Amino acid sequence: MAFNRSKDNIAELRRLLASAPSNAKTLSAALGISQPTFSRLWPTAGNDIVALGAARATLYGLTRRIRDIGPTHPILRINAQGESEDFALLTVLAGHWYAYQFTDSSDIFTCEGLPYFLQDLRPQGFLGRLAPRENADLTLPSDIVEWTDDDALYYLARRGDDNMGDLIVGNESYRRFFAQKSNADKAFSKAFIQASERDVRYPELAERALKGETVGSSAGGEQPKFTTAILRGAADPIPDHVIVKFSPDIRTASGRRWGDLLVAEHLALETLRRNTIPAAESNILVAANRVFLESVRFDRIGTTGRTSMVSLAGLVGETGAADKTWSYAAAILANRKKLSVADLAMIQLLDVYGTLIGNSDRHPGNLSLSWTSDGTFALRPCYDMLPMMYRPNSQGEVVEREFNLSGLDRLDLRFLQRASDLANQFWDSVQTDARISEDFKRVARLHVAVMHPA
Structure with a gap:
């Protein structure tokens, strides 16, 4: 009889954790057993049940895999020098829950849906819409609006080496970043554009972006754009990473208005900077009948540094x-x-x-x-x-x-x-x-x- 009760308790424990993570006190009460009995029970309930945190703050959760990647994912931060730092460990749980623990803390945080610091890393906007096609081998939904949190995390863990901000999720994405960083003199310098070449290169990159090619890293917003890095001169070998919006052909009424608006954006930001209010540094170029607004990214520092x-x-x-x-x-x-x-x-x-x-x-x-x-x-x-x-x-x-x-x-x-x-x-x-x-x-x-x- 005791064996059957144990089997029943294990089944009930798994059912409870399939909905949400919980603590020992709540789970023991739901199972009708003492906390010492619970402490003996949960390790026998399956390798996919884990204890998160320590002491009285411990939570228990039922882990789950997302396709072919495991339930736990290291999160790294890239510092201003381009070096990686351990930042957090993310655990995928049943019931659309996630748990994370920062490296510098013993506290466990849980959330229904991706943590706030990963939400912005989803592909989005003009460039983000290209991600499903550019990464067709991942077999993700063709419309990023339809992506679930699992889809987003799968993408970030496999191809999230050049997100906005400074975070990289998972070992595979970090390996991709590290390979580029290790080969920085060749891989990155080939992608850099000399400032004197922008009149030629920017129209080329705009045409590629309009044809559906990913040009640079992900950046939100629906305005047509691409990202790149600019070398200002031989005396300054450190590149500026930039987001470049561009107008339609300014010989059309719509293109002319968008061109005016891009110049206006530059002037609006310049007004703020002139009055000591922090705003993105920007420049305007007009080439091949388009207006280009070049804004320096503040989440990139030097060749490989990030903030x-x-x-x-x-x-x-x-x-x-x-x-x-x-x-x-x-x-x-x-x-x-x-x-x-x-x-x-x-x-x-x-x-x-x-x-x-x-x-x-x-x-x-x-x-x-x-x-x-x-x-x-x-x-x-x-x-x-x-x-x-x-x-x-x-x-x-x-x-x-x-x-x-x-x-x-x-x-x-x-x-x-x-x-x-x-x-x-x-x-x-x-x-x-x-x-x-x-x-x-x-x-x-x-x-x-x-x-x-x-």
Whole structure:
């Protein structure tokens, strides 16, 4: 009878853990046994049941494999020198749960779905849509929107050697990174572009990207783009890693408007930098009837170095602010002492500035933070700041749109005066920049008239 009870308890334990990980107290109560009896029972219940953590904080989980990769995955961080550092161990559990433990802590964290620091690493946007075809041997769904967390983790563990930020998941992806790093003089230098060659190389890379070839590493956003690295001159052998957006042919109305918007993005970021507000460094090139906006990546350092980066979109599971303003999400983090008061104020300022220049695309993916394993965050430089309300419509038509100030209603207007000063500087630069079309300068004048009614 005791043997049968033990078999029944094992079956029930596995059933319980198939739903979610749990602790000994909860599991013992559910099984109707003492904790000492549970301590003898669980090691006999199968090699796929594991104890996570230590002492009273121990959790028990039922591990599972994802296709041909095991349930545990080391997570490495690449530091500013391009060297790897042990960072965490991720364990895949039943019931769509994941557990992770940072190398510098004995604490175990569990989450339903991928951890926040991996959410942003999913292929996304214009370049991300190419991942299924470029990695057809992985037999992942052809539409990245349909990818489950398991699909995303499988991709990251097999091909995640060049993600945004500084994390690499799994041994295979690290081996790919290490092979490139070990051969850096050959592999990386071949991919570098001399600054003097950009007028020729950028149009070539744009054509390749439009034909569906992956050019560079993954970067989010739907605007057509590619990534590469630039050598500024013989005296500076350290490359700048860049994301390059490009317009359609500017001889078309749609292309001309997108060209204006890319120049406007450069001017919006330049305005912030001029006023000592951290923003991505950028340059504009016009070549082969396209406008190219080159932005220096702040998650890359030198040839192989990297730094951390997670967007507010990756933190939705932490903040619950999927459809809220940047300011709202940042305030949640600040209230939890995870973001400084100074960074909160800067985000609130950027939110008002974005509203005043007509940036209707201030979604959570367009503001990023650095982060540490203790759960604290710091604001990264501003990017993707432009008057997106004036973009062509989904059919590629340039339509008239009227700006209004209603977007300010949800924001902290203590920052209105400074944001207005910044917005005025921005629109002044738009109206005097020779790279901006007369049509968009007309739009700028109408916009400013709404900001400053007579």
